[in-house]
Amino acid sequence: MKYEWRKREKSLYMTTGIQMLKIPKMKFITIAGEGNPNTAQFTHQIEALYGLSYAIRMKYKTGYYEDPFIYTVYPLEGVWTSKEKPIDGVVDKEGLVYQIMIRQPDTFNAERFDEIVEETYAKKIIRL
Known part of the structure; x- marks a missing residue:
């Protein structure tokens, strides 16, 4: 069964009005920067985040890390x-x-991140 955060985590992602929330510890892929977001550089940063996130999702979906987890x-x-x-x-x-x-999923870790970055980077280089 697919894990859909929109349905299961409404208290975090679908709030209405001003509320005080206790946010649990979570894992993220992040990029920090500065400057105008209306630039090609910012667009590339967003593309990189999504590219990595979808590559991670496919690893989980196919059961590469553990039992298949679809989200x-x-x-x-x-x-x-x-x-x-x-x-x-x-x-x-x-x-x-x-x-x-x-x-990212709670079971995602730094070792998996390094692997995904290498694979994704290799695919992008080959396409150029």
Whole structure:
């Protein structure tokens, strides 16, 4: 049976209104950076996160790590701030600082991450 976070984790991902939540420890693939998100570099960072996340999902789906585990890839999340205080409510996009991320299954670990990065990178290099 497919694990669908949209249905099983509504209290974390489908909240309404302002709430105080206790967030459990979770695993994420993250990329930190700064600057305008309307650039090719930022687009490539998002593509890398999704590429790795879908590669991980396929490993779980085929039972490569353990018994097959089918799940929906988690949503893209991000934390944003700026280097300087906005002037008259206008934020300078070049001064944005961010950490973007996609959550991964609890059983995912650093060793598996290194393997996925190597495989995914090799596939991308071959296509170029």
